[in-house]
Amino acid sequence: MLKNDLFLRAARGEATERTPVWLMRQAGRILPQYRALRGRLSGFKELVETPELASEVTIQPVDALDVDAAIIFSDILVVPEAMGLTYEMVEARGPLFPEVIKSAADVDRLRVADPHEHLGYVLDALRITRKALNGRVPLIGFAGAPFTILAYMVEGHGSKTFSKARRLLYQEPALAHRLLEKITATTIAYLQAQVEAGAQVLQIFDSWAGILPPAHYSEFSARYIAQICAALDGLVPVTVFAKGAWWAIPEFAAMPCRTIGLDWNQDPQQVRREAGNKTLQGNLDPCALYGSREQVKAATQAMLRQFAGGPHIANLGHGVYPDTNPDNVRVFVDTVKEWRG
Numbered sequence: 001m002l003k004n005d006l007f008l009r010a011a012r013g014e015a016t017e018r019t020p021v022w023l024m025r026q027a028g029r030i031l032p033q034y035r036a037l038r039g040r041l042s043g044f045k046e047l048v049e050t051p052e053l054a055s056e057v058t059i060q061p062v063d064a065l066d067v068d069a070a071i072i073f074s075d076i077l078v079v080p081e082a083m084g085l086t087y088e089m090v091e092a093r094g095p096l097f098p099e100v101i102k103s104a105a106d107v108d109r110l111r112v113a114d115p116h117e118h119l120g121y122v123l124d125a126l127r128i129t130r131k132a133l134n135g136r137v138p139l140i141g142f143a144g145a146p147f148t149i150l151a152y153m154v155e156g157h158g159s160k161t162f163s164k165a166r167r168l169l170y171q172e173p174a175l176a177h178r179l180l181e182k183i184t185a186t187t188i189a190y191l192q193a194q195v196e197a198g199a200q201v202l203q204i205f206d207s208w209a210g211i212l213p214p215a216h217y218s219e220f221s222a223r224y225i226a227q228i229c230a231a232l233d234g235l236v237p238v239t240v241f242a243k244g245a246w247w248a249i250p251e252f253a254a255m256p257c258r259t260i261g262l263d264w265n266q267d268p269q270q271v272r273r274e275a276g277n278k279t280l281q282g283n284l285d286p287c288a289l290y291g292s293r294e295q296v297k298a299a300t301q302a303m304l305r306q307f308a309g310g311p312h313i314a315n316l317g318h319g320v321y322p323d324t325n326p327d328n329v330r331v332f333v334d335t336v337k338e339w340r341g
């Protein structure tokens with residue numbers, strides 16, 4: 001059924017004729033066709049909540065960049081919204097929650113969302129996209145890790161420190177756990193529904209993992225990611241990407257996930273030693289794409305060399321930055337495709 005199943009085979013740990021490649025945040029502002037469509041709409045949320053349009057921008061990078069996987073166009077912040085906390089996407093600023101979680105009563109008011117009732121627009125986008133892709137490449141579904149979602153729900157917006165969210169872990173750990181449990185229950189049902197709707201791979205984004213000390217990371221984040229992986233075990237391959245949490249690799253290695261995502265600060269050989277037989281994904285520095293074509297090619301080859309010795313899915317170490325020249329993204333993709341380690 002799949003014409004290109006390189007990603008799925010690499011995720012399962014099978015040998016592939018070449019390394020599969022895609023980019024986190026490939027659907028979005030690096031593509032002029034995305035910006036053109038986005039410019040005709042009222043805002044980001046209209047795009048996310050209109051399944052036909054979300055599907056269109058999901059497929060744009062498959063056409064324009066020739067990547068080996070599509071990632072459904074959505075956002076991790078649809079989960080807090082489904083639980084009862086609305087977000088706004090402020091132009092040139094980022095996400096904003098007009099109301100935040102401050103007290104036990106706030107946590108009590110949140111619901112464990114039924115994905116069919118509250119996230120039907122994402123499930124519809126997955127169904128439409130799966131059909132439109134017609135087996136060209138696998139479709140990735142995703143969600144934020146519970147801690148990263150808590151960070152936005154408590155802080156209310158992006159932050160360098162997320163100190164309000166981190167304060168909660170010290171001052172009211174029991175309340176933090178109650179919130180994390182509700183987010184986890186919602187996320188499990190949501191990811192299972194994504195698979196039913198057509199997602200063939202799932203990725204969990206723990207974008208703010210790196211701000212926690214290791215002991216807090218185990219207690220407030222890894223523990224819930226493990227529950228999610230256990231609930232999805234046997235369904236589809238799951239990738240865990242925890243930016244900055246280099247110390248947590250042995251913990252991820254013990255989870256029933258298939259792939260571990262690396263950021264650009266991590267050493268692939270070191271991770272291979274700690275991660276057993278997992279597939280590794282990553283990890284070119286997104287800023288390497290600001291170089292010349294020759295520099296991009298050399299940096300990509302150097303990255304590929306570092307992943308020798310086990311299954312690898314090539315990617316950046318975090319999402320592609322909006323001001324990246326798509327021509328250089330093509331050089332990255334083509335260099336991976338030509339590589340025969």
Ligand SMILES: Cc1c2[nH]c(c1CCC(=O)O)Cc1[nH]c(c(CCC(=O)O)c1C)Cc1[nH]c(c(CCC(=O)O)c1C)Cc1[nH]c(c(C)c1CCC(=O)O)C2
Nearest residue numbers: 024025026027028044071072073074075076094205207319
């Ligand atoms: C932390 C996080 C968010 N969202 C996401 C994360 C985890 C990944 C990461 O760490 O980068 C995940 C996400 N957000 C988006 C996708 C779409 C699929 C893809 O990867 O191409 C994915 C997988 C679309 C988006 N999500 C957002 C945009 C840009 C909004 C626009 O088009 O105006 C897109 C394309 C907005 C967004 N959404 C979020 C922020 C902080 C912002 C503003 C900053 C930014 O623009 O990157 C929250």
